[in-house]
Amino acid sequence: MGHQPLSNSPGFDADFRQHFRDLLVWRRDVRRFRTDKLPDGLLERLLDLACLAPSVGLSQPWRFVRVDDPVRRESVRAEFEHCNAEALAAQSLERAGLYASLKLAGLREAPCHLAVFVDPDPAQGAGLGRRTMPETLAYSAVAAIQTLWLAARAEGIGLGWVSILRPAVMNGLLDVPADWRLVGYLCIGYPAEPDDVPELERAHWEHRRPLSEVLLER
Amino acid sequence: MGHQPLSNSPGFDADFRQHFRDLLVWRRDVRRFRTDKLPDGLLERLLDLACLAPSVGLSQPWRFVRVDDPVRRESVRAEFEHCNAEALAAQSLERAGLYASLKLAGLREAPCHLAVFVDPDPAQGAGLGRRTMPETLAYSAVAAIQTLWLAARAEGIGLGWVSILRPAVMNGLLDVPADWRLVGYLCIGYPAEPDDVPELERAHWEHRRPLSEVLLER
Numbered sequence: 001m002g003h004q005p006l007s008n009s010p011g012f013d014a015d016f017r018q019h020f021r022d023l024l025v026w027r028r029d030v031r032r033f034r035t036d037k038l039p040d041g042l043l044e045r046l047l048d049l050a051c052l053a054p055s056v057g058l059s060q061p062w063r064f065v066r067v068d069d070p071v072r073r074e075s076v077r078a079e080f081e082h083c084n085a086e087a088l089a090a091q092s093l094e095r096a097g098l099y100a101s102l103k104l105a106g107l108r109e110a111p112c113h114l115a116v117f118v119d120p121d122p123a124q125g126a127g128l129g130r131r132t133m134p135e136t137l138a139y140s141a142v143a144a145i146q147t148l149w150l151a152a153r154a155e156g157i158g159l160g161w162v163s164i165l166r167p168a169v170m171n172g173l174l175d176v177p178a179d180w181r182l183v184g185y186l187c188i189g190y191p192a193e194p195d196d197v198p199e200l201e202r203a204h205w206e207h208r209r210p211l212s213e214v215l216l217e218r
Numbered sequence: 219m220g221h222q223p224l225s226n227s228p229g230f231d232a233d234f235r236q237h238f239r240d241l242l243v244w245r246r247d248v249r250r251f252r253t254d255k256l257p258d259g260l261l262e263r264l265l266d267l268a269c270l271a272p273s274v275g276l277s278q279p280w281r282f283v284r285v286d287d288p289v290r291r292e293s294v295r296a297e298f299e300h301c302n303a304e305a306l307a308a309q310s311l312e313r314a315g316l317y318a319s320l321k322l323a324g325l326r327e328a329p330c331h332l333a334v335f336v337d338p339d340p341a342q343g344a345g346l347g348r349r350t351m352p353e354t355l356a357y358s359a360v361a362a363i364q365t366l367w368l369a370a371r372a373e374g375i376g377l378g379w380v381s382i383l384r385p386a387v388m389n390g391l392l393d394v395p396a397d398w399r400l401v402g403y404l405c406i407g408y409p410a411e412p413d414d415v416p417e418l419e420r421a422h423w424e425h426r427r428p429l430s431e432v433l434l435e436r
Contacts, residue, residue, distance in 0.1 A: 009412040010240040012372040020238070020372055022228040024270040052242040053364065056381060058416055058424040065434045066234075073435055087349045094346055104347070125424050126313055127222045131305045131324070133381045134358065139401070142360040146271065147242060150368075154230040154238055157352060162350045163274060174436050176380050183357070194227040198276055206276040207341055210264050218290055218333075218392050 011211075015041035023153055025196050030158030032192035033109040039131065043112060043188070055140035059125025062141040062183075065174050067113040075173045076165070076185065077107045083164045102203055105162045110187035113139070115170065117180040118142055141183040148186075158191035230421065241371055243414050248376030250410035251327040261330060264373070268366035273358035277343025280401075283392050285331040294383070294403065295325045297303035308309045314429070320421055322379045325433040328405035333388065334359055335398040359401040366404075372414045 012020075047064060055061060067073055084104060091099045107113070116139040120134070130136045149159045167182035200206050230238075265282060273279060285291055302322060309317045321385070325331070336359040348354045367377045385400035418424050 010244060011235070012237065012241065012374070016234070016237050017372050019228070019230065019234045020241070020269060020369070023238070024229060024267055024369075026228060027270070027272070029272050044429065047433065049242055051429055051432075054245070054247050054367070054379065058418040058426065059336040060427060060432065063316055063391075063432050063434070064397075064429075067436050069436055087346075090345075090349060092344075097347070123428065126310075127319070128305075128320075128418070128423065129381045131308060132301050132384050133380070133400075135353075136381045136402075138353065139360045141355070143356045143364040144384070146364040148270070151238070151242075154235050156230070159389075160270075161272065163347045163354045164349070166350050169265070173405075174390055176434065176436075184354075196227075199241060199275040202224050202345070205346065208269070208276065209261065209342065210281075212329060214269075214278065214281050215262075215265065215282070216394065218283050218285050218287055218394075 004216060019196065023150055026194055027149060027153045028158060028198065030160045030191045031103045032107045033106045033158065033189040034192055035109050036190055037111045042155065044115070046151045047149055049151040050144040052173060053140065053144040053147040055125070055143070056130045056136035056206055057125030057128030059122045059137065059140065061119045061137045062144045063117040063119055065115040065117065065176060067115060067174065069110060072173060073090065073107070073113055076113070077171055079165050079173065080105055080107060080162060083166060085205065087164055095130045098203070101166070102205065104164060104186040107159050107162065110189040112188040114186040114188060115174055116145055116183045116186060117176060118183050120179055120181055137185055138181065144187070145184055150187055152188060156190065160187040162187060168200065224432055234329040237422070241368055244373045244412055245275070245367060246380045246413055246416065247407065248356060248405070248409045249321045249324045250369070251324045251376065251405065252410055253327050253329060254408050255329045256313055256335055256407065260310060260373065260403045264366055264369045267369040268362040270364040271358065271365040274348045274354035275343030275346030276371070277340045277353045277355065278336045279337045281337055281394070281398055283333040283335065283394060284410060285333060285392065290391060291325070291331055292364060297383055298323055298380060299411060301384060305382055311331065316421070316423060320423065324378050324405040325380065328378065329406040330406040332404045332406060334401045334404065335394060336401050338397055338399055356399065356401055361430065363402055363404070370406060374408065375397040378405040380405060
């Protein structure tokens with residue numbers, strides 16, 4: 001095929017790996033944004049990188065919807081408020097006060113809103129690899145989101161994943177095909193401040209556990 | 219809280235971003251491995267990085283199972299062969315020959331096998347963020363896998379995601395709790411050779427499409 005990848009295969013040195021580790025450590029699920037707009041074209045450049053994510057059968061089933069219309073944004077905020085009120089009501093008595101104090105979305109401040117859907121039956125990929133695990137299509141979209149998240153952080157840009165929404169409602173609010181399924185609704189913008197500790201940990205909601213608790217040997 | 223993150227917040231410069239882009243470009247779904255073992259402790263270091271991935275409500279619902287036992291590995295290979303034969307039979311006449319020629323797993327050569335499951339109802343996180351979208355638990359495990367994948371590539375190590383398996387069968391083969399759900403079975407090791415083009419593209423199974431085909435505005 002005349003394809004000669006070895007000639008220019010990059011190496012990654014210890015310095016890069018240390019910075020990559022920093023990137024992982026300082027990536028946050030951001031809920032507090034500055035309102036400054038992103039530079040023109042930046043979102044598209046980040047999405048080009050996200051599209052380098054793996055996808056089952058090379059199906060690239062991710063579908064991105066940039067939401068700029070103020071009326072649609074307001075309807076998404078209202079949907080979040082509805083679902084969040086129900087989630088608060090479902091919390092235990094001990095947890096409800098703390099839950100109510102959490103800021104769980106930056107929908108009002110974030111300059112950029114991006115909904116990510118998955119196409120549940122794309123022609124691309126010809127079905128390869130997803131016969132026994134069709135959920136790998138949605139998983140491909142998640143891999144793209146995590147890639148976008150890291151690429152954004154490398155530009156000093158934060159991302160917050162909003163999942164307190166009803167997927168079936170979102171298709172109508174955003175006028176996308178009925179068979180697409182929401183994977184995540186992302187708020188994107190400059191974070192109010194960087195941090196290396198998750199906001200839920202700082203708020204004493206939850207803390208991270210060591211690897212040893214989740215690694216088995218067989 | 220005495221927490222002062224701003225004082226040592228790292229910046230990421232254009233040089234890092236270029237290398238990060240290279241990392242994304244040269245990450246492959248590897249099916250052709252050398253059989254050299256990984257250095258002791260390397261998998262654990264990579265998994266520590268994977269655990270920096272986002273998780274819904276800070277639930278960290280990923281469960282990692284390192285599979286070393288030759289009998290279990292053989293049973294996983296047999297399960298793959300069974301499912302792959304069914305997938306081949308389901309291919310169109312035009313596609314079947316090409317499908318049969320693809321190498322879709324490196325189960326025999328890869329020195330390290332890692333199954334990733336999701337706990338569908340973890341206590342950690344107290345249910346936050348997953349009431350309307352419980353699939354965000356599995357998505358958290360996927361974010362960890364994509365993080366692991368990139369961290370491995372930065373060490374020159376390849377990863378291949380095997381999805382041609384029946385999740386319900388895998389719990390028994392690997393003796394894990396019945397309610398865990400397989401997210402992916404990963405082959406990990408040194409790639410036979412690096413490449414910047416997906417193997418499915420080189421094999422003319424599928425090719426990647428431009429962002430413009432999957433980006434909508436609303």
